[in-house]
Amino acid sequence: MNENLHQRAQRLLAESLVEGVAAPDQAWLAQHLRECADCAHEAATTQDALQALRRVPIAVPRDLVERTQWRVRLRAQQAGESSRSGLLLWIITAASWLLGVLSAPLVWRAFAWCGGRFGVPRLALEMGFVLWWSVPALLAVAAVLYHRAVAQGFADSHRAAKGPRRV
Numbered sequence: 001m002n003e004n005l006h007q008r009a010q011r012l013l014a015e016s017l018v019e020g021v022a023a024p025d026q027a028w029l030a031q032h033l034r035e036c037a038d039c040a041h042e043a044a045t046t047q048d049a050l051q052a053l054r055r056v057p058i059a060v061p062r063d064l065v066e067r068t069q070w071r072v073r074l075r076a077q078q079a080g081e082s083s084r085s086g087l088l089l090w091i092i093t094a095a096s097w098l099l100g101v102l103s104a105p106l107v108w109r110a111f112a113w114c115g116g117r118f119g120v121p122r123l124a125l126e127m128g129f130v131l132w133w134s135v136p137a138l139l140a141v142a143a144v145l146y147h148r149a150v151a152q153g154f155a156d157s158h159r160a161a162k163g164p165r166r167v
Contacts, residue, residue, distance in 0.1 A: 005032065009039045013046065078151055089144060093137075100133055107132060 012029045033040045115125040
């Protein structure tokens, strides 16, 4: 039972330093640290280590902020384009399915008429019918993949123009 209290105190101490804890947990932790010298020592040592880390100077490139802002803008633009093209693709897909369902009997009759008129085997008619409906979907997939490749090419060329990354 006592070991569980110390483990809970260590967990709450770590959480309080990173993300914060709820008021009841904070009150419990403060009470435990007043009563337990080992946990209080560990808390003080952790605070000292964090303060020492915060005092360590870190050199960053001067253009880090500019590069970060550019990347954020680029990702926002890509996300916006992706969501717009995704919505458009869903609308086109729904319209295609609706038109496909409504016109399937008519298209099959046209294929059957052509097959009877020109002596095309039934298997060839069925394959033609399947292709009639799958080609638009394949074209839509090709358009989406092309759009993504163009966006990626733009990002790669812009990244290459900025020069090598410095860390």
